[in-house]
Amino acid sequence: MEHERSKIVRQPPASSYLWLASAAVFLLFSNGRWVIPLAAWLFSPMMMRFLREQRPLRGLALGAITYVLAALITNSGAREIFPGLSYFPVAVACTLLFFLPFVADRLIAHRVRGILATLVFPLAWTTTEFVFSFLGFGTWGALAYTQYGNLALVQIVSITGIWGLSFLIAWFASVINWVWEQEFVWPKVRYGIGLYFGILGSVLLLGGARLALFAPESNTIRVASVTTRRDLGSPDRDVLYRLYARQAKGQILQTLDMTEVYDDFLKCSKEAARFGAKIILWPEYAVPVSKQNEAAFIERGQQLAREEKIYLMMTLYSVPLDYPDQLLENKVVVIGPSGEVLCSYFKCKPAPKEPIVLGDGKVPIANTPYGQISTAICMDIWFPNFIRQAGKTGIDLMLTPARIWKGIASKATYGTTFRAVENGFSMISCTVDGLSMAVDYQGRVVASLDYFTNNEQVMIADVSMKGVTTIYSQIGDFFAWCCIIGLASIFLWTIVFRRFLEFRGTMCNV
Numbered sequence: 331m332e333h334e335r336s337k338i339v340r341q342p343p344a345s346s347y348l349w350l351a352s353a354a355v356f357l358l359f360s361n362g363r364w365v366i367p368l369a370a371w372l373f374s375p376m377m378m379r380f381l382r383e384q385r386p387l388r389g390l391a392l393g394a395i396t397y398v399l400a401a402l403i404t405n406s407g408a409r410e411i412f413p414g415l416s417y418f419p420v421a422v423a424c425t426l427l428f429f430l431p432f433v434a435d436r437l438i439a440h441r442v443r444g445i446l447a448t449l450v451f452p453l454a455w456t457t458t459e460f461v462f463s464f465l466g467f468g469t470w471g472a473l474a475y476t477q478y479g480n481l482a483l484v485q486i487v488s489i490t491g492i493w494g495l496s497f498l499i500a501w502f503a504s505v506i507n508w509v510w511e512q513e514f515v516w517p518k519v520r521y522g523i524g525l526y527f528g529i530l531g532s533v534l535l536l537g538g539a540r541l542a543l544f545a546p547e548s549n550t551i552r553v554a555s556v557t558t559r560r561d562l563g564s565p566d567r568d569v570l571y572r573l574y575a576r577q578a579k580g581q582i583l584q585t586l587d588m589t590e591v592y593d594d595f596l597k598c599s600k601e602a603a604r605f606g607a608k609i610i611l612w613p614e615y616a617v618p619v620s621k622q623n624e625a626a627f628i629e630r631g632q633q634l635a636r637e638e639k640i641y642l643m644m645t646l647y648s649v650p651l652d653y654p655d656q657l658l659e660n661k662v663v664v665i666g667p668s669g670e671v672l673c674s675y676f677k678c679k680p681a682p683k684e685p686i687v688l689g690d691g692k693v694p695i696a697n698t699p700y701g702q703i704s705t706a707i708c709m710d711i712w713f714p715n716f717i718r719q720a721g722k723t724g725i726d727l728m729l730t731p732a733r734i735w736k737g738i739a740s741k742a743t744y745g746t747t748f749r750a751v752e753n754g755f756s757m758i759s760c761t762v763d764g765l766s767m768a769v770d771y772q773g774r775v776v777a778s779l780d781y782f783t784n785n786e787q788v789m790i791a792d793v794s795m796k797g798v799t800t801i802y803s804q805i806g807d808f809f810a811w812c813c814i815i816g817l818a819s820i821f822l823w824t825i826v827f828r829r830f831l832e833f834r835g836t837m838c839n840v
Contacts, residue, residue: 346383353377354396361476362404365741370476374432374503378451381436382507390436394429401425405471420682424471427462431455434817435504441824445522448508452500453817456493460810466682468712470745473499478744481773485537487752488800490809491714497813498530546756546770548796551700553609553727553768554602555760555789557781558616559594591617592627594787596634602788603638608700610642613762614677614708614733615660617646624648628663628671636669641698643705645731647686660686662705662731664696672696677707679716693719701726701795704755708732711746711759714807721753721803726796728757734764743767754798758791771797 356373359366377397381389402421431454439450455473463469474492477483477499486494505526512518595617599610619627628644635642644663650656660677673696676689693716696703704725711717711730720728728750734742743765750757751773758768761781768776768791777791 342384342389346380349376349380349383350392350396353380353393354400357397357400358404360404361471361473362401362741364404365476367476367478367480370473371499371502374451374500375506377432378435378503378507379510381432382511386436390433393432394426397429397432398422398425424462424467428455428458428471431458431500438820438824439504442820445508445525446820448501448504448522448526449816450820451504452497453813453820455500456497456810456813457817459496460493460807460814463713463715466679468679468709469714470712472496472745475741475745475748478747478773481541482534482537484748484751484773485540486533487748488540488754488802491752491802491807492748493807493810493813497809498533501526502530541772544798545772545774546794546796548794550792551608551727551795552606552790552792553611553729553758554599554605554607554791555611555613555758555766555768555779556595556598556602556616557613557760557766557779557787557789558591558762559787592630596630598787599634599640599642600638602790603634603640605788605790607790608640609698609703609727609729610640611705611729611758611760612643612645612731613760613766614645614731615647616731616762617644619646619648621648621650628665631663632665632669632671635665635667639667641666641696641703643729643731645707654685657685657687660684660707661689662707662729664694664705666696666698675705675707677710679709679713681709691716693717693723693725695720695723695725701797703727703729705729705731708734711749714749714752717749718753718803718806720755721800724797724799725753725755727793728753728755730757730759732759732761732764734761747773752800752802754800754803756793756797758793760789768793770794 353373353376356369356376358364359369360373361370377393381393383389384392402418402425405421431451434454435451439447442450459469459472469492472492474487474495477495483495486498505522508522509519595612602610617627624646627646631642631644634640642665644665646661646663648659648661650658662675664672664675666672673694675694676687678689678691680686680688693704693706702723702725704720704727706717706720706728708731711732717728730746732742732746743759743761746759747757747767747769750769750771754771756768756770760766763781765781766779766789768778768789770776770793776793777789779786779789
């Protein structure tokens with residue numbers, strides 16, 4: 331009888347394809363070009379419901395195909411940094427990596443009893459994000475970033491980093507499916523529901539309390555960001571693309587020293603200083619300059635800093651005459667009010683195929699009358715453990731030049747603000763072809779300037795001169811490592827140890 335029963339194959343209900351279709355729709359708005367924060371909570375329960383109602387091989391194949399197609403659509407804005415057809419294999423590989431948590435849930439969760447089964451998916455998801463963060467894209471695409479704007483919820487990253495927030499979102503999916511499989515019988519699910527929503531409610535309550543009771547109260551410093559004029563942006567971007575393609579030999583070297591671009595940035599910086607700005611930041615790759623003329627241009631910045639008594643963060647890409655045999659320098663030159671060059675910071679985390687000299691892996695620190703200031707360039711900010719150097723040191727203000735594009739403009743800036751909450755510093759992000767923004771150490775927006783909808787070049791912001799010490803800045807990615815250990819423990823128990831016990835029991839009965 332048992333043998334005959336094992337031959338019965340349960341056909342998946344037709345309604346399971348409704349869950350797959352719902353997952354596909356929510357995926358389009360969960361993370362990428364279009365973000366609806368609630369969709370980030372809903373796509374995974376729908377996908378999980380479909381997978382659990384299907385036989386493993388068929389369900390996982392259909393789920394993966396749906397996941398990849400949705401990701402190719404919603405992340406199409408990233409194609410600009412991948413020439414030709416290289417976007418597709420990279421996008422598919424990254425998407426399949428983030429489908430692995432669904433595979434783990436489908437193959438392992440049913441082997442675990444009770445509410446503990448709901449931890450498989452969030453542990454696997456957080457582990458995947460953490461592992462992905464060590465690759466070239468950092469934490470780009472992390473689930474936590476979709477919750478930008480929900481400041482009460484976002485405050486948890488000051489303790490756990492983004493990993494705790496991603497875990498909460500992923501845990502919601504498995505809790506919903508666990509309740510579903512318990513047929514919504516209240517006596518069976520009340521403790522599990524109470525546990526999850528009790529934790530979620532506590533996070534929201536404590537986050538709200540932090541916002542209300544511990545808002546920045548220190549004196550402020552006026553900071554300005556200066557972006558490129560629109561009519562000057564196109565030729566500058568054309569030069570940059572040609573440099574990326576390593577076509578610098580020949581006529582392109584003659585187009586590097588753009589006097590009009592130099593004059594414009596210096597003029598706008600002087601105007602910002604006249605409006606009271608004490609620290610002025612330019613966007614990434616603001617000024618193209620040949621190596622032989624770099625010193626002369628920096629000297630003009632030094633003169634401006636002396637005259638206006640300001641800290642000037644000059645960003646430039648310096649190209650050697652024998653480029654591409656020698657790589658270009660993507661850097662920030664920090665000049666003090668006396669005209670002295672305090673430091674030159676080289677970008678440490680390059681964008682894909684960015685042909686630059688890499689920095690030494692350390693964030694710079696400048697002690698000023700307005701607190702400790704630091705800088706990091708564009709992709710650097712997507713690596714939380716790298717930026718934690720600043721939080722651990724007690725940096726008060728982080729200045730981040732960037733260069734992005736319209737397809738990811740707002741998402742790129744919103745995501746970087748999480749570093750401010752994690753590390754307890756105010757942050758100014760200045761970008762061309764995107765959204766410049768100033769936030770305090772709790773993530774509140776102090777000022778913003780959209781390159782595409784505003785003709786202004788200068789953003790003025792009054793930000794707190796004093797940061798705070800956060801738990802995350804001291805303990806780092808402890809929560810993420812706990813997730814890795816938790817997932818490994820469940821895997822060893824369900825796959826290795828239980829099979830060993832079953833084998834030993836079989837041998838005892840022989």
